Amino acid sequence: MAFLTNFYAFLFYFAAFVLLAGLTRKIIQYAITPAPLKIPTTPAPTTRWGVVLRMVREVVLFESLFRGNKWTWIFGWTFHFGLFLVTLRHLRYFIEPVPYVIQLIQPFGIYGGIAMVIGLAGLWSRRFLVDRIRYISAYSDHLMLALLLGIGCTGLLMKFFFHVDVVEIKTFFQGLYRYEIQPLPADPLLMLHLLLVAVLMIIFPFSKLLHAPGLFFSPTRNQVDNPREQRHIASWAKKLEH
């Protein structure tokens, strides 16, 4: 048992490091790469605040996707919003004492878990049913859905059918903060659930999950439409002027 606990402790240290370092590296890379030309997809906001509003609509409501494809939007939004609720619910393992808001949303987190699985199933079925999407799907696209669905299903199974000792789990993760390795319940479902989550954390900065930070750096969405009013010039382009 000690071996498993040690293994998972190491795994989560490693996964957390890869996730943080990898994401930081990508975000810095995106941030320092210049956008030499004004390319917002118009009609676009003409003020900074307008852009903030546009981004909020994209991030919260998936506005462009809504215009693009209703089925993908329904499944995609259901999955993401479900995942958001599930994440909030899981904060109880990582914060002590548990904030009141997090206590309040606990039941919604369960609905979120169900929504997440339904959304994923819908998205995956489109990869088989729609010939165009079947054509563009690589193995990694299927595996990504399998991974997320695995996380969702093992979680729901533990919630509804095979209960685990959540107090011990919390002790384990709280211990990691202080570099103390506390025993993890030797439950196969839990092991699988945590393994998949760690895998997700590790591949995040190397995969299409980069769409999350990517959206915030997308010039067609985050630029203000004011090229005539303000001269916009990248440092490398400035050098051409001498």
Add this chain to the structure above:
Amino acid sequence: MAKDTFAVPELTPYIEVPKIQPGAMAHSAPFKAKEEFQTPLGYPGERVEDWQKKAIAKMGELLGKYRSLRVYLDACVKCGACTDKCHYFLGTGDPKNMPVGRQDLMRKVYRRYFTLAGKLFPKLVGAVDLTEEVLNDWYSYYHQCSQCRRCSVFCPYGIDTAEISMAAREIMDSIGVGQKYCNEIIGKVYKVGNNLGLPGPALRDTLQGIEEDVYESTGVRVRYPIDEVGAEILLVTPSADFFAEPHIDGLIGYGKVFHEAGVSWTLSSYASEAANFGMFIGSYENMRRIALRIREAAIQLKVKRIIFGECGHAWRVAYSFLNTLAGPWDFLDPRYPVPQHICEFTYDLIQQGKLKFDKSENDDKVITFHDSCNVARASRMGDMPGGQFEIPRAIIRATCNHFYDMDEETIRDRTFCCGGGGGLLTDDLMELRVKGAKPRMDALNNVMQEKGVTHMVAICAICKTQFSKVMPYYGMEMDQVLSLHQLVSNAIVLTRRTDDEEMQDDLDDAD
């Protein structure tokens, strides 16, 4: 019309998404540029020895220069929202004409050389080496993108395939694999001053002819000046406006508007081209070099304002990039935006009540309006977002009694490209152009059937040329496409001035 070897698609009452047909357009590729067209742009004359290494190095350079490329190659999740949005896919069914399919041609190479996953597990993430076969696919399919940005409207991350097509063309040019049509034209701009290669004397001749024609038909002496130092406004317009129907009718309209506004204006023989094909080939340097000609002309002619004629991609470069490429414009009159669109200028005059129209002059037509892709999704007119949709329509309503829009899903920011944009307006891509026009032709045909529309108005030289050419394939007439300022020209009531009479007397005396 020459016999063609392809089947023209049948028009449908609504957008039908075709079943995918892999390889359906794999044979389509434009003529390659020979050395004489490559070297003036600073590119190798033929494919270089170690082209793979050079291409990957160039890709690395562009990834460091363009955030769009960097983010867009990473961010796609293959959700499929774009797959049924490209007019070339809708017209051909080739899955590599789905925006994501087109992007993936570069993305899979990017993954192989620039990402950990693609270096370690190429099969798993669909990463491939840059082989001869892949390069051929690039050349074929990156010349089946008109950079119209319709895909970017619907992508949840705003991924713009145009950015990727431009980068691909820049990479190919840098290893000596260029496209003849675009590169030859850019060479003509450097040598002569415009895309069509019309020299100064020819322009002066044409303009003089226009002056005579307008005087004959209206009795009013409207001027069409060129290279006049000290004029207030420099008009930069696509060279097609000097050359062919229906473009030239638009130019006639601009002149009449300036005449009524009572402002002095001039064209420039040095900057006699609004279009900037540097954008099509993704070359910042060439785009800048072309744009700087306008700056030089403005300085030489000592103008106070710059106004652009009807041209779509040109207006994108003008509105969105000109300040970046050739600014700052602090030597021009600060009361006006730089540059302005001729539609903004005409619209302002209408708002101020300075133009009088006799709408019945256009009563023989029922009009619809084609939003040109790069005006719609890559620029603006006026102060408000969406002015690029409202201002041209307001001008149509002011000059015509009968106007109907096409289906909402095919206009404004969801408009379809004409099928000839982005450097594809060449006869060696005729099959692509005809098939790519299908979604627009569908929508046009529907308003023709339902509303009795007779003419479609466009504000882009490429749209006008493309429609004139492809409409006959769909059983329509080539003269059903009009310039917006042609309507203005027909309906405007010109003010007679004293010198008009004198000139009439002179003419009478001469008789």
